[in-house]
Amino acid sequence: MEPVVHLAGVVAVLGGFPVLAGADLRVERGEILLLRGPNGAGKTSLLRLCAGLLPVERGDATVLGCDLAADRTAVRNRVGLLGHANGLYADLSVADNVAFWGATVGASAEEVAASLDRMGLSGRLAPVPVSRLSAGQRRRTALACLVARRAELWLLDEPHAGLDAAGRDDLDATLRDAAAAGATVMVASHELERAGALATRVVEIVGGQVRE
Amino acid sequence: MTPTPTPSPGRTAVARPTGTRFTRVLGAAVILGMAWLVLFGLFLSPNDEKQKAGVRILYIHVPTAWLAYLAFIVTGISSAAYLVKRTRSLTWDRIAGASAEIGVLFMGITLVTGSLWGRISWGIFWTWDSRLTTTAFLFVTYIGYLAVRNLGGTHQQRARRSAIIALLAVLEVPLVHFSVKWWRPLHQQESVAEGKLSGLMLFSLFVGLIAFTLLYVWLLLHRQRVLAMEDALDDQGLDVALAERRAEGAQV
Amino acid sequence: MSTWRIARLIAAKDLRIELRSRVVTNQVLPFAALVMVMFAFALDNDAVLTRVAPGLVWLATMFSMLVLVQRTFAVESADGALDALQVAGVRPGGIFLGKSLALAVELAVLEVVLLIAAVVLYQADVAGSGVVLLVATFVAATTGLAFVGTLYGGLAAGAKGRETLLPLLMLPVVAPVLIGATRATEAAFGTNGATSSEGWPWVGLLVLFAALFGLGGTLAFGSLIDE
Numbered sequence: 064m065e066p067v068v069h070l071a072g073v074v075a076v077l078g079g080f081p082v083l084a085g086a087d088l089r090v091e092r093g094e095i096l097l098l099r100g101p102n103g104a105g106k107t108s109l110l111r112l113c114a115g116l117l118p119v120e121r122g123d124a125t126v127l128g129c130d131l132a133a134d135r136t137a138v139r140n141r142v143g144l145l146g147h148a149n150g151l152y153a154d155l156s157v158a159d160n161v162a163f164w165g166a167t168v169g170a171s172a173e174e175v176a177a178s179l180d181r182m183g184l185s186g187r188l189a190p191v192p193v194s195r196l197s198a199g200q201r202r203r204t205a206l207a208c209l210v211a212r213r214a215e216l217w218l219l220d221e222p223h224a225g226l227d228a229a230g231r232d233d234l235d236a237t238l239r240d241a242a243a244a245g246a247t248v249m250v251a252s253h254e255l256e257r258a259g260a261l262a263t264r265v266v267e268i269v270g271g272q273v274r275e
Numbered sequence: 276m277t278p279t280p281t282p283s284p285g286r287t288a289v290a291r292p293t294g295t296r297f298t299r300v301l302g303a304a305v306i307l308g309m310a311w312l313v314l315f316g317l318f319l320s321p322n323d324e325k326q327k328a329g330v331r332i333l334y335i336h337v338p339t340a341w342l343a344y345l346a347f348i349v350t351g352i353s354s355a356a357y358l359v360k361r362t363r364s365l366t367w368d369r370i371a372g373a374s375a376e377i378g379v380l381f382m383g384i385t386l387v388t389g390s391l392w393g394r395i396s397w398g399i400f401w402t403w404d405s406r407l408t409t410t411a412f413l414f415v416t417y418i419g420y421l422a423v424r425n426l427g428g429t430h431q432q433r434a435r436r437s438a439i440i441a442l443l444a445v446l447e448v449p450l451v452h453f454s455v456k457w458w459r460p461l462h463q464q465e466s467v468a469e470g471k472l473s474g475l476m477l478f479s480l481f482v483g484l485i486a487f488t489l490l491y492v493w494l495l496l497h498r499q500r501v502l503a504m505e506d507a508l509d510d511q512g513l514d515v516a517l518a519e520r521r522a523e524g525a526q527v
Numbered sequence: 528m529s530t531w532r533i534a535r536l537i538a539a540k541d542l543r544i545e546l547r548s549r550v551v552t553n554q555v556l557p558f559a560a561l562v563m564v565m566f567a568f569a570l571d572n573d574a575v576l577t578r579v580a581p582g583l584v585w586l587a588t589m590f591s592m593l594v595l596v597q598r599t600f601a602v603e604s605a606d607g608a609l610d611a612l613q614v615a616g617v618r619p620g621g622i623f624l625g626k627s628l629a630l631a632v633e634l635a636v637l638e639v640v641l642l643i644a645a646v647v648l649y650q651a652d653v654a655g656s657g658v659v660l661l662v663a664t665f666v667a668a669t670t671g672l673a674f675v676g677t678l679y680g681g682l683a684a685g686a687k688g689r690e691t692l693l694p695l696l697m698l699p700v701v702a703p704v705l706i707g708a709t710r711a712t713e714a715a716f717g718t719n720g721a722t723s724s725e726g727w728p729w730v731g732l733l734v735l736f737a738a739l740f741g742l743g744g745t746l747a748f749g750s751l752i753d754e
Contacts, residue, residue, distance in 0.1 A: 074517065076429060081513060084520040114614045118429060120513075136749070140616020148607030152540070154548040163540050167615045169528055192547065212615065270524020412699055419696045423682070426689065432753075436682070439747045440696075443678075446743060447700050450736055454703040457728070458710065 065128065067092050067216055067247040068113055070273075072122035075112050082108035084271030085122065090249065095242050097258045098251040100268035106251035107146065109268065110218040113249070114144040127215055140168065143214030145222055149205035153194040157184050157204050160193060165211035178211040182233055199225045203233070210237060217241055217248045223257060235261050293500035301493050308486030315479035329395035334479055336388040338487035339381045340410070345491065346378030347413060347448075350420075354441035357434055365506065366499075368434035371441060373498035375420055377491060382414045405456035412451050416444045430506055530621040537617075537625025541599060542632060550598055551633050556640055559591040563644045573650070578719060580651035581712035584641045585705050588634070588672070592701075593694055595633055596676040599626055600684035609684065609752060619749030623677055627744070631673035638665055657715030660726045664715060667733035668708040674740040675700050682751045707732045 068090035075083040082105050090096050098106045111117045113126050115135040124131040129138040151160050158179065165175040179185045182203045193201055202225045209217065217238070223231050238248050238261060252258040259265065267274040294302075316334035353371035360367065389407065390400045401407065424437045545551055566583050570576055576583075603609040612622060645651045653661070675697060683693040707729040713719065714726030 076513060078427065079509070079512065079516070081517045081520050084517050084524070116610060116614060118432070120429065135753075136613075136616070139614055142614060144611070144614045146607060146610070148610070150607045150611030152544055152602065152608060153605060154544045154602075155540070159543065163536070164611075164615065166536055167528070167533070167612070167617050208611075270522075271520045272524050412702060415695075415699045419692070419699065422692055422695060426692075435750055439750055440682075443700070443743060443747065446739055447703070450703040450732070450739070451699075454706040454732060457732075458706050 064091060066090055066125075067094075067127060068249070069125045070112075070122065071124075073112065073119055073124050074121035075108055075117050076120045077108065077117070081120075082117075082271055083112065086268075086271065086273045088266065088273050090247060092247050093242055093245060095238060095248040095250065095261055095263045097262035097265045098249060098268055099253075099255065099265060100251075104268045105271040106268050107220050108271075109273075110144065110220050110249065110251055111146065113138075113216065114142050114218055115139050116144070141214060142216045142218060143209045143212045144218045144220075145205055145209050146220045149201050150208065151193045151201060151204060154192060156190045156192050157196070157200075157207075158189040160204055161207045161211050164208035168212050170211050170213065174213075175211055178207045181210050181237055182207040183229065199227055199230060202226055203230050206234060206237065210241075215246055217246055219248070219250045219252075221252055222250060223252060223254045231257065293497045293504070298493060298496050301489060301496075305486065305489045305493050308482065308489055312479070312483050312486045315475075315482055319475065319479070329392065330476070332388050332392040332395070334483045336385060336392055337480060338483040339388065340385040341484060342487050342491050343378050343382040343385050343410070343413070345488070346374045346381060347417070349374040349495075350378065350441050351445040354438035357438045358442070365430055365434055366503070368430070368438065369499050369502040369506070370495070371438065372421075372424055373495050373502055375417055375424075375441075376498060377494050379414065379417045379421065381491075382410060382417065385410060386414060403455070403459045405452055405459065408455045408459075409448065409452045412455075413444075413448065416447070420444060430509070528618075528621075530618050530624065533617055533621030534624035534628060537622055538628035538632075541602070541626060541629030544602055545629070545633065551595065551636070555591055555594050555598070555633075556637065558594060559587050559637055559641055560644055562587040562590055563641065563648055567648060576649040577651055580645045580649040581716055581718060582705075582709045583649070584638070584645045584712065585668070585708045587641050588638055589698065589701060589705060591637055592634065592672060592676055593697070595630060595637070596680035596693060596697070597683075597690055599630055599633075599677075600680045604684050613752070619752065620745040622752075623681070623744050623748035626680075627670075627673040627677040627741075630676055631669050634669045634672055634676075635665070638669065651716060651718075653716055657717060657723050657726070660711060660723050660730070661715035663730050664708055664711040664726065664733065667730055667737055668704050668711075671704050671733055671737035671740060672701060674737060674744045675704075678740065678744040678748060678751065681748055684752070703736055704733060707736070 066089045068088060070086050070088040073083055073086045074081055084105075086105070086109060088109075098109065100106050108117055112119065112124065112131070115126075115131060115138045118135060119132040122132075126138045127141050131138065150164075152163070155163070158175075161179055161184075162172075162175050165178065170178075176185070179189060184200075184203060184207055188196070188200065193204060196204065202222070206222065209219075219238075222234055226234060235257070238250070242248050242263075250258055250262065312334065316331055350371045353367045353374065357364070357367035357371065386407075389410075393402065394400050420437060420440055423440050424433060426433070426436065428436075563583065566587070567576060570579070600609070603612070613619075646653065679693060679697045679700070683689045683696065710721075711726040711729035711733070714721040714723055714729070717723075
């Protein structure tokens with residue numbers, strides 16, 4: 064079975080600094096992978112590289128069958144990334160945001176409603192502008208947008224941060240369902256216990272390199 | 276498992292000059308050409324009837340103007356070459372950048388000498404005709420291009436970004452030229468300008484063109500090599516940083 | 528999804544944001560009106576003001592446009608939305624056209640306000656015969672400005688310290704629009720004896736400008752916003 068993600072000796076540079084210094088990684092379909100590591104180790108960069116946002120300086124990187132060194136843009140729209148920023152439009156309501164991001168992949172109104180429901184946003188929060196939400200509520204909205212996008216590979220950077228207990232439960236359930244439906248999930252997290260229970264496999268990132 | 280870093284040029288860390296036999300010969304030719312130009316421009320060629328000695332500024336002004344446009348064309352062609360070629364060779368990018376730097380310099384000189392000549396000949400420093408205005412416009416556009424080159428990122432990112440900006444600039448120039456031309460058709464003064472130049476004056480001008488073109492090529496070769504060395508230095512710096520980063524990983 | 532559908536989606540999103548936040552109506556339009564007033568302070572001569580009114584309208588448009596462009600991209604980079612759009616694989620050509628469309632609408636509103644301000648503050652007269660020319664000028668110029676603004680705005684967005692690059696890059700490029708739109712507007716107004724027929728060649732130039740940058744922008748936008 065062809066792996067969903069295959070990195071070999073990948074070096075990535077940001078502002079002259081090698082954030083990834085020869086990373087090797089192999090992720091199979093349906094896995095929920097936990098990326099652990101100290102701050103500055105390169106977790107965020109690894110996820111961004113897999114999303115096609117960070118250029119590959121050296122090495123081979125193949126994600127969903129696309130060679131990232133040759134063309135970073137091919138893998139896009141099959142991948143969903145939840146980074147440190149939420150990717151939301153502050154002036155629009157929760158419902159408008161999720162509807163917009165769903166529309167970029169042609170999701171129907173039902174699918175958008177289902178995504179909102181998934182993350183507990185269907186009720187009184189739906190028409191509220193994002194600028195008026197708390198950080199945790201914004202995070203949930205961002206996750207709802209991710210759900211609406213129906214990606215094959217989910218990349219999440221510290222997704223639990225800022226969520227309350229209910230939110231975290233919703234998140235875990237969503238990720239398990241996604242993996243069960245055939246998507247692959249990569250989560251970078253400091254929440255070792257919770258993420259550890261969720262994950263099928265754990266890898267360590269230190270100094271821009273990956274250790275199993 | 277982890278690949279060894281590929282050796283990059285200049286790794287020997289020895290101070291290397293950018294001259295070669297060719298550039299030394301070329302440099303000698305430039306010096307000769309400039310001496311020739313000084314001889315003819317300042318001494319041997321006659322004064323113009325109307326402008327007297329003021330016409331001598333033309334011997335610098337015209338060549339630098341010609342070179343400024345040549346440099347601009349070279350930047351445009353190199354940028355296109357970078358985008359078109361499959362191998363994305365950074366040499367094209369560096370040629371474009373070096374040519375732009377030299378072009379800015381020559382354009383500045385053109386504008387200043389042109390102003391002085393205008394002042395001497397007709398008493399005004401500036402006029403809004405199409406040639407002058409397009410030159411001033413190009414000058415500012417070049418500066419913007421150089422600013423874009425310094426935005427940072429990997430060499431490839433820099434190359435692609437600036438190549439696109441350069442090509443957009445090429446697109447704009449005819450638009451600016453024609454809009455200014457329609458706006459201010461040539462004044463009377465212009466038509467009198469390049470009117471009557473005697474044989475010897477034309478010859479001096481010709482010498483000037485050749486000397487300055489040689490100078491441009493010489494500057495371009497050297498500057499392009501310096502840029503290549505700077506890029507190689509960056510790559511080398513990356514190897515060092517990589518080694519440090521991996522060491523950081525090994526310690527944990 | 529076709530590029531055109533994406534463009535409509537993005538344009539609708541941008542305009543909806545404007546409707547909710549009202550930044551253009553509450554901040555940019557007052558700024559533009561203020562610029563017109565300050566011109567009067569600086570030029571201090573009624574006859575001169577009437578004579579140069581067309582130029583001042585377009586000049587004020589250019590300056591206000593800098594703010595508009597920065598705003599349209601600040602909305603994207605504030606929370607990493609532009610990154611998210613790229614990861615979503617939304618075609619950059621579609622993003623470009625969509626944002627240009629929204630920007631054009633905002634510019635159009637701006638220009639109408641400025642035109643009214645010119646008529647009121649500078650006593651500019653609009654000859655009746657010049658209305659068609661005036662409309663054509665505004666449409667062509669606005670389209671060109673929207674394309675250029677979106678293109679260079681995309682480049683200037685993103686990393687910090689780049690916003691200051693926008694005026695340096697954009698203003699030289701819009702010089703032909705400033706010249707062409709002003710001359711055509713003068714012809715439409717009948718200022719200084721210019722007739723309508725003199726304005727149409729300028730409109731042709733504006734259309735050419737818009738076409739070139741529309742095409743160039745659609746092709747180049749993706750590469751310029753890529754980090």
